Amino acid sequence: xxxxxxxxxxxxxxxxxxxxxxxxxxxxxxxxxxxxxxxxxxxxxxxxxxxxxxxxxxxxxxxxxxxxxxxxxxxxxxxxxxxxxxxxxxxxxxxxxxxxxxxx
Numbered sequence: 001x002x003x004x005x006x007x008x009x010x011x012x013x014x015x016x017x018x019x020x021x022x023x024x025x026x027x028x029x030x031x032x033x034x035x036x037x038x039x040x041x042x043x044x045x046x047x048x049x050x051x052x053x054x055x056x057x058x059x060x061x062x063x064x065x066x067x068x069x070x071x072x073x074x075x076x077x078x079x080x081x082x083x084x085x086x087x088x089x090x091x092x093x094x095x096x097x098x099x100x101x102x103x104x
Contacts, residue, residue: 015045017074025049027061035089040064042077042086062086 013029027045034041045061062083063074077083 014048015072015074017045030060031090031093032065033089033093035085041066042089043074044090060090062090 015027015029016024017027018024026048028048029043029045031044032041033043041064043063043065045063047059047061062077064077064082065075066073077086
């Protein structure tokens with residue numbers, strides 16, 4: 001009998017995003033999801049470099065993304081309405097993960 005839980009215990013998904021100065025920063029992808037009623041795909045990422053600025057280590061960033069073969073294109077979410085939908089979907093998914101044992 002295969003243990004499907006191993007799928008979730010793989011190495012973290014790491015992506016590199018250039019900052020304003022062109023330096024690549026490492027981010028861990030904590031969640032990918034699609035928004036109902038839309039073809040858009042989103043990912044939530046957290047910076048891997050938690051160091052001197054510990055108060056910033058709780059920051060979660062959201063990007064809309066497209067996969068083009070091996071290439072990953074990220075887009076900033078600049079529309080307030082789109083951001084609200086993404087945030088609401090993320091919060092709902094996190095709540096489902098936290099309370100995932102409540103299914104009857």
